[in-house]
Amino acid sequence: MANGSRQAAWEFFGAELKRRREESGFTQVELGARVFVSGGYIGQFEQAIRKPQLDVARRIDETLRTDGIFERLCRKLIDDRRYADYFVKAAELETLATKICEFAPALIPGLLQTPAYARAVTLAMNPFAPEETVDEKVAGRVERGRLLKDATRPVYWAILHENVLRIPVGGPAVMAEQLERVAELARDRSVLVQVLPYAAGAYPVMTGDLRLMEFDDAPATAYTEAVYSGNLLDDPAVVQRAQSAYDLLRADALSPELSLALIQSAAEDFGRCASTT
Numbered sequence: 001m002a003n004g005s006r007q008a009a010w011e012f013f014g015a016e017l018k019r020r021r022e023e024s025g026f027t028q029v030e031l032g033a034r035v036f037v038s039g040g041y042i043g044q045f046e047q048a049i050r051k052p053q054l055d056v057a058r059r060i061d062e063t064l065r066t067d068g069i070f071e072r073l074c075r076k077l078i079d080d081r082r083y084a085d086y087f088v089k090a091a092e093l094e095t096l097a098t099k100i101c102e103f104a105p106a107l108i109p110g111l112l113q114t115p116a117y118a119r120a121v122t123l124a125m126n127p128f129a130p131e132e133t134v135d136e137k138v139a140g141r142v143e144r145g146r147l148l149k150d151a152t153r154p155v156y157w158a159i160l161h162e163n164v165l166r167i168p169v170g171g172p173a174v175m176a177e178q179l180e181r182v183a184e185l186a187r188d189r190s191v192l193v194q195v196l197p198y199a200a201g202a203y204p205v206m207t208g209d210l211r212l213m214e215f216d217d218a219p220a221t222a223y224t225e226a227v228y229s230g231n232l233l234d235d236p237a238v239v240q241r242a243q244s245a246y247d248l249l250r251a252d253a254l255s256p257e258l259s260l261a262l263i264q265s266a267a268e269d270f271g272r273c274a275s276t277t
Contacts, residue, residue, distance in 0.1 A: 013073050014046040020064050035059040037217050049152055051095050083140055086230035090223045099155040099214040103205055103249055106163050110141050117178040120170030148190055156191045159249050162198050165266040172274035179267035186260050194253035195262050204245040
């Protein structure tokens with residue numbers, strides 16, 4: 001499903017939710033209380049600003065007695081090939097998060113990727129995939145990135161290992177554009193980015209990516225990713241350990257100012273390399 005038609009479908013979901021809610025005599029606050037989210041979230045669902053999780057859609061059906069229509073719509077809209085099966089739930093949750101903290105040991109996080117960088121990553125992971133599948137996956141990355149431009153965007157903090165700045169994904173021109181993009185977002189204070197330098201040595205999370213997500217109306221979660229697998233963790237004790245690990249990464253990382261200077265320097269190096277090839 002193309003991005004425009006997907007957004008139109010979510011807008012239909014929101015309009016139908018508003019119509020059914022009003023027919024049932026509920027205010028946004030009243031419906032939110034019945035399905036365990038805030039009234040503000042119901043309003044954002046109706047405006048297609050945020051997308052409900054599947055269990056919320058199911059509770060809406062039960063409360064409004066809508067015979068499963070919102071669950072079916074939700075399943076249809078999230079059932080696509082843009083994301084790996086193990087990442088779908090995390091992708092849903094990031095649209096609801098008020099704060100996202102990521103550690104990336106090898107690649108630019110998906111929310112920050114340019115289309116060219118996303119394409120290079122997708123082709124590396126799916127070398128025999130048909131063009132349509134590659135286009136869908138790249139579109140999914142780009143669509144996710146729009147989250148950081150929304151009026152309700154979450155606080156976003158990324159720690160990038162220095163590897164991320166040095167691995168020439170897609171070649172020098174692609175890397176120069178990608179790192180300039182990260183630097184631009186940092187300069188605009190849309191995101192906060194730090195770099196964990198090689199000099200830091202061993203670090204607490206050496207087995208893959210780590211993402212922490214916080215919410216207004218739900219406990220924090222942690223998401224870890226390795227080769228062809230991902231784990232969404234909601235046990236409070238485990239999430240607390242992940243948060244402690246992230247705090248240690250922050251302590252070893254360069255300051256935001258020094259990090260920005262290093263990112264900008266790497267972008268310029270790749271730019272010079274691209275201009276000579």
